[in-house]
Amino acid sequence: MIKLITSVFLFFLVLSSQAQDFSTLWQGYFSFYNIKDVAIGDNKVYGASENAIFTFDLSSDEIETITTIEGLSGETISTIAYSQAYETLLIGYENGLIEIVSGPENEILSVVDILDKQTIPPNLKRINHFNVFDGLAYVSTDFGISVYNLERLEFGDSYFIGNGGSQITVNQTTVLNNAIYAACGNNNAIKRAELSNSNLIDYQQWQTLGNGSFLSVESVGNRLYAIQSNRVIYEISNGGFTALFTYSNLPLDAKAVNKNLIITTESNVYVYNSSFGTLATATLQSELNTKFTAATVIENHIYIGTSSIGMLKTNLSNPTAYEVIGPEGPLMNDAFKIEAGNDNLWVTYGDYTVEYNPYPLRNFGLSHLVEGNWINTPFSSLLAAQNLNYVAVNPFKPSQVFISACQQGILELNDDVPTVLYNQNNSGLETIAANDPSIRQTGSQFDRNGLLWTLTCRVDKPLKSYNPSTGQWRGYSFSEIIQDPINDEFGFGDLVIDRNGTKWMASYKKGVIGYTENGNKIRYLNSEEQNMPDNIVSAVAIDNNNQLWIGTRKGLRVLYNTGNFFDAPNPSVKEIIVLDDGIPQELLSNQFITDIKVDGSNNKWIGTLDAGVFYFSPDGQQTIYHFTTKNSPLPSNSIKDISIDAQNGKVYIATTKGLVSFSSGGSKPEEELSSAFVYPNPVRPEYDILGASNLNDINKGVKIRGITENVNIKITDIEGNLVAEAQSRVNLRAARSSYNFAIDGGTAIWNGKNLANNIVASGVYLILISDLDSFETKVLKLLIIR
Template identity: 25%
Template sequence: MRYLLLFLIGCLSVYQPLRAQPIGSWQEHLPYNQAISLAATENHLFTATPYSVFSISSGDQSIIRYNRITGLAETGVQTVFHHASNQLVIAYRNSNIDILNDGVVRNVNALRLKPINGDKTIYHIYGENDRCLLSTGFAIVVLNMVKPEIGDSWVVGNGGAYTKVNAVSSDGQYYYAATAQGLKRAPRSGLNLADYRNWEILSGTAGLPAGEVHKVLYAGGRLMVQQGPALYHLGSGVFEKIYEDDRNWNSLDYSGGKIYIGQQSGQEARLIELNTDGVGLQTITGGGLSDPRQALEFDGSLWVADARNGLLELNGREIVPVIPNSPAATGSGDIVAGNGEWWVATGNALSRFVSGTWTIYNSNDQTLPAGFGNIGPLLADRSGIFWAGSSGSGLLKKEQENFELLKAPLLSPALNDPNSFRVGGMAADGENRLWISNDGAENGLVVRLEGGDFRRFRVPFFYPELSLSQVLVDDANQKWIISPGGNGLFCFNHGAGIENTGDDQWKYYRAGQGNGNLPSNHVLSIMQDAFGFIWVGTNNGIGIVQCPSKVFSSRGCEAILPVVQTDNFAGYLFSGESVQAMALDGANRKWIGTRNGAWLISAGGEKTLQRFTTANSPLPDNDIRKIAIDPVTGTVIFSTAKGICSYKSDATEGSATNTNVIVYPNPVPPSYTGQIAIRGLVNNAMVKITEMNGRLVYQGRALGGQATWNGLDINGRKISTGVYLVFVTDDTRKEQAVTKIVFIQREP
C-alpha cells in the first residue's frame, strides 16, 4: 500500500496543485497599525489593537494573530493583561472577557451581561495569586482565574455609590484604587472589601491633592500615583511630587526598573523615561512615535504601543515598526475585486491585496498624490485603468503604476464649497466610457471618454444638496444614479448619442405607486443581476425593476416588491432592514448586507440559502457596509463597521470554455473533510466523477463556473484511495474537458 500511495502522488507531478482558501472557510483582514495595549510573557509579547490581538516571539519575532476566526469572542479590544498563571486576559470594550491559555480560549461574559446601570468598561487589570482585579467605570470587579468566573464587585464610591476606578495596585499591605474621587486604600486582609466603609480616601491628605487620580502602580518598592501631569511617590507616610510637566499624559508604565510616560499633543508625541526617583533619563521623539499608549521592555528592547503607528520597537536610538501585514484601516469606502486582486478604500489610504499580501498607498508617504484622501468609490475599467474617487479631493487615475489626480475641468466644484471636488460614484459602459456622479455640482453627471474628453449632464429634478452617489450602467446602457439622504433614484438614457441632448430621457424613482414604487426614498445600494433586473436596496427592504428596457416606454416600468415566505409568515423582501450592500455571485445568487448581518439568497430572492452574523460566524460586526465578490475565485469580501473579512463561497463566474480547469485540493489528503472544488468551468456545467474503470461516483451541476463535491460516493460512503476521473461538459456537449483527482486515505 505504501508504494501505491507514492505512485498516486507521483501521478500528480504533471499537475500544479492549487493552494487556495478552502470552500466555506474565513480569513480576517483586520488592521494592525493601531496598538493600544501590551502584555509580555518570557517568550512572547502580546499586542492589542482595537480589533484583535497578535503576538511576536522572542528571537525570530514570528507573529501569531488572534481574532474571531481563531476563537476570540469579540472584535473591539479594550486592553490585555498577562497573569502569572501564564494566561492572557483580553478585555473588550463591551466588558466581555476572553482568557487565552496555550491557544485555548475561554470566555467569561458575566460582566458583560451584568444588569447594572453603570459604566462596565474595564480600564485596567491588576493580577495577584489566582485572581485579577478589574478596574471598571463603576467598581473593582474580581475575576477568578482558576474557574474562571466573575466574583465580587467592590463598590468603593462615597456612600456606596458607583464611581470610576482608573487603576488598582498593592504594596503587599494595602490595596490602592485610583478613582474619580481620589486615591483610596483598604487592607489586603480586610474581611469585606465590598463594603465602601472599609476604603479610606487618601487624596487631600499627606501631600496628595484632592481630586481624581488617574493611575497608581507599585514601582521599585515604592507606590507611585499619577494625578494629572504630576507623579507622586509615597514614602514614610507622605506623598512627594517627584515629576511634573505641562502636557497631557496618555500612559504611565513601569517596566525593567524604569518609569515611562507617554505623551501626545497635537501632532507631537514623546516618551519620557524616568528612574524611580523621578529623574529624567531620556526623552524619545520622532521615528513614528505618534500616540504612545503603553511601554514595555521585552527581549532586550523597549516596545511601545502606538495608537496611530502600531507596535514600535526601540532598540538603541532606532525605532522600528512591527506590524502584521494588513490593510491600512477598516474599509470606510468601496471594494473592487477580480482575479485575486482586491482594492479597498480605507479612509485616506488605498489598500491593495494580491497573493496574500497587502500594500498600502497614501499621500503621507507620497505613494499617492498630495492631498488625496477621504476615498470612496472605486472602479477597475475594461482597459485595466483603476479609478478612485474621493469626497472632496477629486478623482484618482492609476494607469500601470502611475497615479494622476484629476479635478477641474473634468469635475466641477460643489456649489456650497468651491474647493471641494466630489466623486459620489462611478461606472463604465460598454464602450469603456467612465460615468461619474459629481456630487454637489450643478451638472451632477459627467461622462469621460477614453481619450479624455468629457460631457456634463444636469439632473432635471429637484434633489436637496445636489447629492449623488453610486452609479450603475445596465445592459441597455442606461444610467441609474442614487441620490442619498432620502432623495430616491434617477434613471438616465442619453438616446442615440451623448452629443445630442435633444433625445435625453430621465425618470425619477421614489416610493409609492406611480412614482416608481420603491420600498423607500432612502436608497442605499443598487445592482443588476444576470436576468437584467435592477435590484434597489433601501432602508426598508428591496425593490426590483424587472423591465428596465421599458423604463421610458409609454407604460413605464415600476419596481415590484417581492413577497417571500419565511416560516409561516409572508412579507416583503427584507422589509424593515437597511439593505446597505448587494453583490451578485457566479450563480446569479444575491449576497445582501444589512445592519443585522449578511444573507445569501437564491437567484429569484425567494429562498435564504445562508445567513451570517457574529453569533454564527467570524464576521467582525453585523453592520455590513460593503460586499464584493472575486468572480474568478468566488471569494466574498465583507467590509463591516469593525473590519474586513472574506468567505470562500462555492460559486464562481462561468467561463466561455472548459479551459484551465482546476481541482483543489489535489491530491486530497487523508485528514481533509471539506468541499472539493472543480473550477474554471462553463456556466452551469454538468460534472461527473468516476473511478478509472468508469463506475460513477458523483454527478452534479456547477454553480456558475465551479462545482463542489464532498468526497462521498452516490451511496454516501467515503471513497477509497485512488485516482478518479472528472468529466465536464455543457448542455450542448460542445465544451468538454477531463481531469483527475487523487485521494489518499492513509499516509504513505
Template identity: 30%
Template structure:
C-alpha cells in the same frame, strides 16, 4: 514502511505519473501554502487591522499583542508573527486587556464584553488549553458596558478595572471573588479606567476623578465610604496613574510626571507635552508626541510612535502596543514594526472589486446630508492573499468610491474634497482632476468612459461628469443633484440612489437624450418599497436590484424606464415580500448570478431571482463580527465575498466565480485532499453552466453538478451521501451544449 504510506505513494504516482513525482508534489505544496491565505470555499477569514494595538504581554519567549479586533503573538528569535482568532478556540474578538500570570504560566485575556479567557501556555510560550469565565458578561444586574480596561495584581487577587467598577478575580481558583460598584462620591456609579497599588493604598482613576482607599483586610472596599477623592494640584487633572515599586506616579498635562509624597504631588520629570504614563515591572515611562521618556532620559524618539497604550521589557528590547503603528520593538535606538499583515483600519464604508483580482477597501463615506462619514488618508488593497496599505500623506483625506476601467487598466478613485485620482497596480495613486473636488460615486461604461457623481443639495447645478477616453470632461445636469450612488445599465442609462436627507428615491438619466426620470414609492412612478434607498446593483441579466429600508425591489425591464408607467416588482420568499421590513444596506451579485444581500440583521444568499434562500449568516451563527452589514464586494476570480461591518472586515470563501469565456484549463483545489480536510473541493476556470461529472478509477459516476458561474464544488460525498474513499478521481467538465470539454484528476487520501 506501513500500508498507509504505500497507498499514498501509489495515489501520488497515479495522479502525477512516475516522472518527476517529487518535484511536482513539492511545487503543488508550495502553491497550496500561498492559496491558504485565501478562504477555502464555504469557510471564513477575518481581516483585522493589527495596527490599532491596545494591549500586550511578554509570555515566556513570545510577545502577545491585541489590537481592536485582532490578536497575535510574535516570536523574536524567529522574527515571525502568528495570528490568533476565534477559530483557535478563543471566546470572541475585541480583546481589551492582556496580563501574564507567570507563576501559573497562564495568560489572562479580558474582552470588551466582560468575558475572561485564561490561556495556558507552554514553556516556549505557545497557546495551550483555555478556561473561560463569563460571570461578568452574563451578570444581569450590571447594565451597560462591561469592558475590562486594565488589571493590577496583588498575590492571587487580580483587580480588574471595568466600565462599571472593579472586579476582584481569584486567579488561582479562576473565580470572581468580589465586585466594587458605585464607589464614587455618595455612592455614585463610576467608570474605572485603571487601578494602582502604592503607599499601602489602592488608587482608581475614574470618571469622577482619582479615588483612593486604604488597602488592608479590615477595609471594606465594596463600601463607597471607604473611597476618598484624591486632591490634585490647582488647575490640573490626572491623565493616567501607575504604581511602581510601591510608589504612585501620575501624568499631569502641561507639567510632566508627578509623584505623590506625603499627601502631596511633586513634579519629578518636567514634560509639558506629556500625553500619558505607562509602566514596566520596574519603572514608569512617560509618553509625548513621537517620544517616550524614562527617569534616565529619552527612551525613544521616532515618527512611528503614534498613540502608545502599553509597554513592557523582554528579550533585551522594549515592546510598545501603539494604537496607530501596531506592535513596536525598541532595541537601543532602532525601532521595528512587527505586526502581521492586514488592513490599516477595521472600519470601511465602501468595498470595491476589480477584475484584476483585487479588493479595494475605502474608509470614507457620506452621511445622508452629504457630509463626510469618516476621515483617514488613503486606502487598502487585498490581492493574492495579502494586504497593501496606501497611506501616504499626499493622498486625500477621504477616498469614498472607486471603479476599475478595463480599457486603460486603471483604477479610478473618488475622494471627499480631494478630486479624482487613479492608480495602476501596484503603483501609488496619482491625481487626475481636482476641479471636481467631491465625488460620491464612480462607474465605467463599456467604452472606457468614467462617470462621476459630484453631489450637491442645490438644484440646477451640473452633478454628473464624464471623463472620456481622450481625457476630456463633459458635464450633465439631471433633475436632482443629491447623488449617493451611480450605476450604468446595459442601455447606457445612469441609475442613481438619492440622499434620504432630501426625500430619498431614485432617478434615472439618459445622457444621449438628457431625459431624467424620478422614481418614488408611488404606483406607476417606480413603486419602490420605501423612499429610503440604501443600495443598488445590476445583475448578470441586466436587471436593476434595489435595497431599501423595507426590503428589496427589482426593475426587470430597465429599457422601459422612460415610459409612462414604471413599477418595480418585489420577489416573494416564504410567502412574503423579500426581506420586507428590513433595511437592505448592501447588494452584490456573484458569478452564478446569485444575490448576496446585507442588512442590519445579517447576511443572506439567495438564488438568481430571490425566491430561494441558500444561506443566512449572523454574528450568532458565523464569524461575522457584527450582524450589521456595511458593504459587500465579490472578488470575481475566486468568488470570495468580502463583508464590511462596524466591528471589522471578514471574507467568506465563495462557491461561485465569474465564468471563463472559453475553456483554457481548470483548477481543482485542494488537490490532493488530505485526511484532515473537511471542506468543499472547488473546480474553477469553468464556462457558464458547465456540467461537471466526477468518476472513480473504475469509471463509476460518483457525483454530478453544474457550475455557478465559473466554479463548481464537491462536498466529497457521492450521490448516496457516502464519504469519498481514498483513491484517484477523474473530473470531467463539459459545456452546456456538449461541444467542449476538459478533464482533470483529483487525489483523495483518507
C-alpha cells in the same frame, strides 16, 4: 531614524463561553497601526490594536495575530495584561467584556458578566486596568473594582468604593505590603484598603488618601507612585504625597515591569528604577508623525505602542533609533468602500453622510492588498485628494485605477502611484458652483467597452463618461427629472450598468434612476405607487438575469423587467415574499440595506446597517447564510460595503470595525473550457473530504473549476458507468435539494457520493464536461484513493 522591518454585595454569576475558531473559511484584514496597550509574557510582547492582538516572539521575531477569525469579539479593546503564573492574556474592552486567551492554540474564553450586568449602566462598564496578584485579577472599571479568580475562572466580589458605596471610576490598582491602592477619577483621590480585610465590599473599609483625580497608581519594589490629572507624579509614603516631577504632556500609561516604572506620554517614554532614578527617555521624533500610547520594557529594549504606525522597538541604553514592529494590514479598520478582483483588494476611508455631505473632510490614505501584501499610501502622497470613496479598476488595464474623491474630483493611479487628480480645470468634471470649488464625486463603474462612467452630486450634468484611451469626457444632463440640482437632489451613490448598457443609479430623493444614451431616456422610481418602501436608495445591483436589486433604508425591492423600463406605462418594483413558519413575510422588511452584491452563481450578498450580512439564493427565497457577530468573525453587524472577487469567489466584507473575507467556494464562469481543472487530484484518504452532506462547506468535496456558464457535467467510473451528474442552473448548490453534485457559477462541487448515495470506491473517474451553448467539451481524470 526609522528601520522598517459598594455596601451592596455584588457577586457575579459565571457567564462565559468558549470562542469559536473560524479560520477554515474566513480571513481577517485588521489594522494594527493604532496600538491601545502593550504587555509582556511568555517571552513575547503583546500589542493590542483597536480590536485585535498581535504577538512578537522575542526569540524568533515571529509575528502572529489573534483576531475575530480566531474567536475574539471584535469589540474595542481598552487594556490588556498578562498573567505569567497562569500563562493567560487578559483583554479588557470598553463595553465591559473580558476575554481570556490561553494555551499554545490561543483558546479564547469570553467573560460577559460585567457586560451583561443590568444593574451597572452601560457607560460605566469600561475595563480600565487589570492588576494580577496572588491568583486574582483586580479589574478596574468605571463603576469600581471587580475581582476575578484566575484559578476558578469566576468572579467574586465587586467593590463600590465611592461615598456611600457609590459607583466611581477606578483607573488603576496596585498592591504594596498587602494593601490595595486604587487611583480614582472625578476627585475621588487614592483609595486604600488592607487585603486581609474580609469586608472590602463595605466602602467604609477603604481609606482616602490625598485629593483630586488620579490617573494611575503603581508599586515598584517597596515604593508607591501615583500620577494625578495635573500631570504631577507623586511618591506616597505613610499617607503623605511628595511631588517628584511634572510632565509636559498628560501621562497616558503607567506600568511597573521588572522593578522598573514606565511612564508614557504622547511624546515621551520615561523609564525609572524603583527609586525614581531615570534609566532612559525615549523621545518621539518628528519624522514618525504619530503619538505614543503605551510602553513596556524587556531585555534591554523598550517596546512602544503608537497611534498610527504600530509598535516601535528601541534600545533601552540608547533610545534614538526605532524599528517598526507589527503585522501588515490596512491603514484603518473603518473602511468606507472596497473593490476586489483578480486577487486584489482596494480599500478607501473617505465617507460622507447619508445626504452626501462630505464634511468634515477626511485626510485619510489608501490601502491596496495585492498577492497577500498590503500597499498603504498615505494622504500626503494622494495629490491632496480627500474623502476617497468608490474605486473603479480599468478592466483592460488593471494597473490603472480611478478613485472618486468627494471634494476634489477623481484620482487616477498607475501601478499604485497617484498620477492625476481630475477636477474642473483638467477634465469634464463640474464644481457645485462658481464660488464653491467642491466636486462631490461618488459612484464610478467601467462598462464592457472600457469607458468609465462616474457620478457627481448637485451639478447640471451628474453623469459623466471618460475614455482613458482618448481622454474624452462627456456629460449627461438630468434636467428632465432634476430641475434644481442643488436642492432637488442631494446626491448619488451606487452606479451599475446592465447588459443593455442602461445606467442605474442610487439617489437620495429620486430613488433609483435609470438612464440610457440610446434616445437620451431617463426615468426614476421613488414613490409608494411604484411600490418603493422609501425614496432614499442606498444600494443597487444588476444580477445575472439582468434584474435590478434595490436596497433602501426600509427594505428590499426588485425590478424584474429592466429591458422594458423606459417604455412601460407604469413601471413598478416588487418585494420578495418568503414563508416564515408557513406565514408569508416580506424579505428584509424595514431593514436598512447598505450594499448588494451578486456572485458568479447569481446568489445575492446583502449588507445591512445593524443586522449583519445575508446570503440568499438567486431568487431570494432561501437564506443560505446570515452572518452576524454571534455566529461569524464579523467584528460588527454594521456593514459598510461588500465586494466579490469573481475569479476565486472570495467575498470581502467591510464593517465599521474591520474587514474580513469569506471563501464561498464559487467563482466566475469562464469563456471556454480550456482552463478547467479538478482538485484535489488525487484525493487521498488523509484529506477526509468525501461524504459531506453540505456542499456549502468548501473544505469538503472535489472541486471542478474553470467551467463555462452553461454546462452539463457527468462523472463516470473507468468502465463508463454514470456516478454523478449536474447541470448549470438546475443543480444549484444553494438549492433546497440535497445534491451530491452541484454547480456554482464557474465551480462544480462533488461530495464523492454516487447515485445510490454511497461514497465511491478507490479508482480512476472521468469527468465529462459539455458546454450546452457552444458544444465545447473537455474530459478530466480524477484518482480517488480510499
